[in-house]
Amino acid sequence: MALTGRDLVSILDVSNDEITLVLDTAEQMATALGWEESTEQQPLAPLDRILATLFFEPSTRTRMSFESAMLRLGGSVISMADAKASSAAKGESLADTARIVSAYCDIIVCRHPETGSAQALAEAASVPVINAGDGHNEHPTQTLTDLFCLRRHKGTLEGLRAGLCGDLRYGRTVHSLAPALARLGCEIIFISPPALVMPEEVTAKVQELGGAEPEVTDDLPAALDGLDMLYMTRIQQERFADPAEYKKYQGVYVLDEKLMKKAPEDMIVLHPLPRVDEIALEIDDDPRAVYFEQARGGVPVRMALIALLLGIVEETQSGKHSGLVEP
Ligand code: NCD
Numbered sequence: 001m002a003l004t005g006r007d008l009v010s011i012l013d014v015s016n017d018e019i020t021l022v023l024d025t026a027e028q029m030a031t032a033l034g035w036e037e038s039t040e041q042q043p044l045a046p047l048d049r050i051l052a053t054l055f056f057e058p059s060t061r062t063r064m065s066f067e068s069a070m071l072r073l074g075g076s077v078i079s080m081a082d083a084k085a086s087s088a089a090k091g092e093s094l095a096d097t098a099r100i101v102s103a104y105c106d107i108i109v110c111r112h113p114e115t116g117s118a119q120a121l122a123e124a125a126s127v128p129v130i131n132a133g134d135g136h137n138e139h140p141t142q143t144l145t146d147l148f149c150l151r152r153h154k155g156t157l158e159g160l161r162a163g164l165c166g167d168l169r170y171g172r173t174v175h176s177l178a179p180a181l182a183r184l185g186c187e188i189i190f191i192s193p194p195a196l197v198m199p200e201e202v203t204a205k206v207q208e209l210g211g212a213e214p215e216v217t218d219d220l221p222a223a224l225d226g227l228d229m230l231y232m233t234r235i236q237q238e239r240f241a242d243p244a245e246y247k248k249y250q251g252v253y254v255l256d257e258k259l260m261k262k263a264p265e266d267m268i269v270l271h272p273l274p275r276v277d278e279i280a281l282e283i284d285d286d287p288r289a290v291y292f293e294q295a296r297g298g299v300p301v302r303m304a305l306i307a308l309l310l311g312i313v314e315e316t317q318s319g320k321h322s323g324l325v326e327p
Pocket of ligand 1: 061062133139142172173233234272273274
């Protein structure tokens with residue numbers, strides 16, 4: 001199940017075993033980063049590889065955690081600072097951009113507003129391409145980050161009961177997460193306003209992969225019962241053609257102290273962030289609210305993914321370069 005040289009466009013490009021490999025490798029990266037009390041951060045040694053980030057949409061966590069991950073591995077990063085400043089603004093196709101950028105780097109991370117853009121890029125590029133979000137379609141590395149956090153807290157990924165809440169129609173994170181959870185044998189409950197339900201094609205994938213029919217509701221308080229994980233998402237304002245339509249759903253779900261009192265004691269709350277108003281600030285200190293820790297995991301997870309796609313995990317483990325020296 002070598003991941004070397006492969007692309008990651010959809011979460012279903014990787015099997016359950018390959019997800020486990022990424023998460024296990026991410027645990028090693030976390031150790032090398034000094035996450036465990038018993039270990040200190042290892043010093044960096046240079047890695048002669050370049051990661052290129054092509055972000056045609058806003059990003060804070062994804063882009064910075066990818067860049068941080070490559071730098072932590074000892075590699076270098078080149079970035080298209082702003083899509084408006086690139087040749088896309090002159091009409092260059094994504095395929096041509098992919099061919100050109102492939103000549104300048106060893107691996108590409110791309111975010112673009114159109115569904116299918118990552119696939120188009122991957123087909124034209126001669127180096128591995130990682131989808132960091134293609135419109136409202138998918139965001140597979142967020143799912144790996146989510147699963148890393150979930151496994152750390154629950155000790156397993158299998159057979160959990162997961163509630164996915166918010167804008168399931170336009171939220172790409174849940175379009176990657178739901179099929180992954182289904183394939184892991186989790187029970188899934190979709191919680192959204194009727195107009196923002198999970199797209200049919202994602203529901204069909206979930207049914208096919210998980211066998212079980214996902215439950216569907218718009219009632220967040222009632223859905224909390226028995227959950228191992230609640231995954232909150234923001235209403236995706238930028239995907240609404242009509243701003244008045246967005247206004248209708250703004251604030252439709254707010255997870256607050258009152259709801260957390262009703263929630264199971266061992267239910268963790270995840271959120272891909274950014275948060276708008278769907279999680280009240282008052283619950284940030286609740287030990288079940290793990291979204292900031294979840295975001296922090298983006299670095300070791302992306303270090304693991306980059307190292308696996310570049311085929312340098314053994315090198316990193318033997319300490320041939322970078323700080324990832326065996327203790
Ligand atoms: C998400 C995204 O870009 O889809 N953000 C992220 O990468 N952590 C979620 C969002 O924007 O709501």
